[in-house]
Amino acid sequence: MSEADFRYLNRPVPRTEDYRLLTGHGRYLDDIEIPGALHVCFVRSPHAHARIVSIDASAALAMPGVVTVVTGRDLAQWTRPLRVAPPIEGLMPVEIETMPVEIVRFQGDPVACVVAADRYIAEDAAEQVLVEFDALAAVTDMWQALEADAVQIDPMVPGNLVSHQTFTHGDPAGVEATAYRIVEASFGQQRQTHVPIETRGCAAVWDLGRKHLTFHIGTQVPHPLRTQLAARLALDESQVTVISQDVGGSFGQKIALYREELTVAALARHLGRPVRWREDRLENLTAAANSREDFCRTRAAVDQHGTLLSLTLEMREDFGAYCFFPANYLARVVAMILSGPYRLDHYAFDVKIVLSHKCGNAPMRAPMSITSWVMEGTIDAIARELEIGPVEVRRRNLIAPQELPYRTPTGETLADITPTETFEAVLRAVDYAAFRTRQRDARARGRYLGLGLCNVVEPTTYGSRFYKAAGIPGSGHEASWIRIEPSGIVNASVGLGPSGQGYESAMANAVAEGLGVEPSKVRIHMGHTDIAPYGMGSRGARSGTAGGGALFLCAQDARRKVLAIASTRLGVPAEALRLADGRIEQREGDAWHGTALTLTDIARQAYMDPTSLPPGLSPGLEFHLTYDPPPMTYSNSAHACEVELDVATGALHIARYVIAEDCGTLLNPTVVEGQQHGAIAMGLSGALFEEVIYDETGQNTTGSLAEYLIATATELPEIEIIPMHTPSRSTAAGIKGMAEGGVMGALGALTNALNDALAPFGVVVERHPLTPMFVRDLLRESL
Template sequence: MSEQGFRYLDKAAPRTEDFRLLTGSGRYIDDIEIPGALHVCFVRSPHAHARIVSIDASEASTMPGVVAVVTGRDLQQWTKPLRIAPPIEGLLAVEIEAMPVETARFQGDPVACVVATDRYLAEDAAERVQVEFEPLGAVTDMWQALEPQAPQVDPMVPGNLVSHQTFAHGNPRGVAETAFRVVESTFTQQRQTHVPIETRGCAAVWDAGRQHLTFHIGTQVPHPLRTQLAARLKLDESQVTVMSPDVGGAFGQKIALYREELIVAALARHLRRPVRWREDRLENLTAAANSREDFCRTRAAVDEHGTLLSLELEMREDFGAYCFFPANYLARVVAMILTGPYRVQDYAFDVKIVLSNKCGNAPMRAPMSMTSWVMDGTIDAIARELKLDPVEVRRRNLIAPEELPYQTPTGEVLADITPTETFEAVLKAIDYEGFRVRQRDARASGRHLGIGLCVVVEPTTYGSRFYKAAGIPGSGHEASWIRIEPSGVVNASVGLGPTGQGYESAMANAVAEGLGVDPTRVRIHLGHTDIAPYGMGSRGARSATAGGGALYLCAQQALRKVLAIAAGWLDVPDDALRMNDGRIERRDGDAWLDSGMALADVARRAYMDPTALPEGLTPGLEFHFAYDPPAMTYSNSTHACEIELDVDTGHIHIARYVITEDCGTLLNPTVVEGQQHGAVAMGLSGALFEQVIYDETGQNLTGSLADYLIASATDLPNLEIIPMHTRNRTTPAGIKGMAEGGVMGALGALTNALNDALSPFGAVADRHPLSPMFVHGLIREKL
């Protein structure tokens, strides 16, 4: 089927994995039975920063069921430290031990580990491990971190400044000096965490005879995790198998190999016994990984009509106590893509990343989440300062269709996107002019309505060339294999790590489209490093373009061989045949007729009668394809949010939420719609409720879901999604990808709507979360 008329792509279909996941037949880590497995419980530091004076495990070691108590000194003998030291200017090297030996760096830092025959016995024994600490001064916020006398978080990072990078294109400061106005705005995003339904957990089985480790873990990146696990255990990769079963959510938290997981694997090898671990919710909220906590200041030089002439960004991020990723990674992406859909060339950024005595950071769904809020919030600030309509300021600055492809000041190339089209469509859908009339009428009766707009350009591919250009180590390629069995059934695999996104359904459609078979005849195998090809896993909305693209191209490769075998059999040219729903069809003039031959017939000949194959063709139908996508592709959308603000309480009611979305060819619209809903829900929840709170001593005050609030169904609006998809011309099947833009758009649209409602008071919300107490305080300050 030609790309002008897909048979399976762009067609909504139920998620095939949902039957087992929704009927209790899923297979998660705790569903994997391992006879004789020991259980682990970690002893964690109650201090944000403290020297470990001594550890006395004598009482714990004698308790019934306790097999071992280990410390950092034990693990130094069994593991290698993690060294994060990419050759990036302005980024300092760091090293992380499997467990601290001398100093605990945040409340929740593991300092000892109890292994017992039962989880509850391990927990009881952990309470009897006596650790003597000498409390030290703690760094508790990003501003304190750079003060001259601030406590040192990491001895390898003088002054706690782990990364400092600057960039300039053009002469933004010079342009600002002669501009009509320079509008300065600030944006503060609070610290958050991922809250997956299934917390972290793993199980390790060491085969002493084969000298082989089988490691069960819910992960987004099975192969990179295996590579790191093998290296830190001083093993070859062939000695490690990583198996990732069904995973109950991740959102970026399950990319790194964390210290607890490394320790479980090391213990299994050392004790020659299976070992498993499951963290509780308290551990997950305090010691798994945090994200966000960014501050941005923009200085926008404009003319009297609100035209952007130059833009400067100052950004600071609190990365916590440990760097499981290069510290520049998350903020660097924000700085690189900040200008998004807006026309500006004179641009500069200054980005500082600091360490603090808090849980270390990891990417969280849309690690560049605040990008669109910062950019569109700056546009709204320009409109407020110059008393202009924010819609007209956007129209004046949006990249026009005829300007595409457009090279941003950081060198990113925006192509095959439709920001102007989605923007105008959302204005029509939400009836912007009619809303302004309703808003004026409502204010006259004491009601405060607001509307917020956010134009999103979402990066989706992260090809190898992007990482190279950004100075970030890593590959962006993805690999796939397809094996057509003698029966005609199709097995396929790709190196992604599914965590609930619906990959089995979506990827089956990519194979079916490329090969010409019904998706029900395709079985997708994921998450097992001995089965799946080496790929870079799931992160950054890359799975559709990189993973789906690899499978689609591999399927086309398979189709070419299938048709070559059939053509030899039927004695016709290859281009006179096609495959449709697993049947070989033959061209007859302008019509296609069934040839009487099915894929199963071709497959049997390929495997069972290779002497009958055309010259030059090898037996069997097995294919492998590795695909490195473009450096970056983009999808785009425009979000519009209508709210009503209760000025007496500060409560925000979201009355309407509309999205116009362009994310290219859809592998499965059902899956895409779910991703859109999930992303917007996550963005709104983060903007309204979520916050990891540390007090001035570094104690985490949000260790339960009674303290760390997340949105419920009653807090979220119905979403109106208007598809406006156009294909990318450089990717297989025109796939663009998506999954994180909803977070980006939600932050901007909701906050801009609130500021619109606050405009009669002259108040501006420049930080999250937008709690009723915070919003009510803004209003009271202006009364």
């Protein structure tokens, strides 16, 4: 099927799920009524590092409505610890208790759990639990963590270095020795957190008669979470059902099985009563999960024309106190894809991941977000050093269309991307030459404009072979099923975990296209482990390629059987038939004509008259398919950001933002556009404002949205989108996937724009966030 043949893909339609979400008929966790449910509240450590001397819960237990108070010692008997120990060279194994028994490792670490008749009683009782701590010295940053006399965070991780990996391709050192110039650049990204509208929460119901746990939770990965929950409770997976209906945002925070959630499940089983928990915003900002906080330094060897000859990356990342994921994973992706759309033969990296007394890390939308800023910032540094235009340096180093497919130094294959085309389109859109004229004129009048460019190559698919090659445990396949009912209505499911991305609309289009029915006739079922097939869930930008691809291919299987049945009934070869909008059509010459048969007729025959089916065909119309996409699929984009800097205050105004993007066949352009806007907004917000700040004692000073700032509509620009989509030749329906490249591009384009505006002052921004205070301090240093 070619792109020109698509009836539903690449065509924008409204999101069908929005009606219930916007009219208050969604089913978020707090909308689920569970009669008799108890509520829990966690007692958390006020110290970043301390020994638990004693816990006195007597006053709390004496309060009316309090059922029990449990500690880490209780949970150690009811649950198994989490061990993260994949066989990866340079990665230290770690083990995590359900709740600390002896030592707390960050401010907010849970030390006790109060169970009461309602949330208000539980919170009041939690204040009556007396915990005696022996405060210990804390490690508050990644550099301190690596000092020889640094306090040990995890006894299993000597020197606090949880992961150290190096790589060399070619001879970077030899190239440097003969290069025209060595250009160095540094990049520091601050610690951030996810801030979903709906904070973490869960509800557990234990059926004593069936010995079965029903677990309601907002999660991106229903099946992997079920697997881990069952294992840590010493249950079979058949004894656990995970249900995740509507989810108010995740951004990577709702992938792991967190200790609070395991505690709730264990309590429901132990008490034989339903138990539920909802964290407040303070808990979410201080104890859910952090992300980002990384530092990169590059050394680029270049010739006199700015040609990139070799590149060396030094990367450090602060992973916090606990590793709910393999600590190498997030930084490893940065190092693997750093070169992006640029030609590079000689490359080396040294990546160290350290622990500290801070909240543990989780992936955050675009966990490799710093990648494009590092690469594009290095390109700009080359341009500054050699006094060559940034556009010229990019054009000189971009992989040309005729060089594709291109194998990167780390072994990744770039194919079916269009970086030259998107870059040139953005330059035309912003009229680059005219901007430089405007910029010169504005500077003469004391106004400082800047234009930042950023080319992005976004990894999207993460197939199983990618994980294998990267030394990361996990699968990248996805599973789907489709059942055409006797009435002709289509039910379908896929193992994704939706959290607001518009999957119901997008995935219905994939089924409709592959089968030949209207999307309105397709109902998508997700987030229920007893209904959906076992899939890997939603993480990264894999859902369109892996999930949409699985449903599209499964629908094609269904179509083939439908047409085989129709062929027998009509006495016409199946090749001369098609299913379009639920009706069987026959080709006569170059034209298609309707027949009297519909999908409903075929479905009724398949179920109600199976003896009339063609030989070899089984009754019914039920289909199941698993799909393991290519190791990696890439989409690409080019970003341009125009800013104006107020040098008196350091304030930055974003005047214009343009993106040209190629993300292959679109399941639903309406959904894609929403993802583009959301990703860019998240990137700009992170670069401008967001920062989790710990003081020198390890106290989190950003525990509310008054201190942890996020961008609002008034700070964000209108986003101009130039669609330049071309299909992938290696995936189902040509889907490439997208959703994280906007974050990557926004970081680079905005920062490069600010540096362009700062050029007359001879200063360069090397870290985020780009607050007015920080920028003003830089300007003061230059005067």
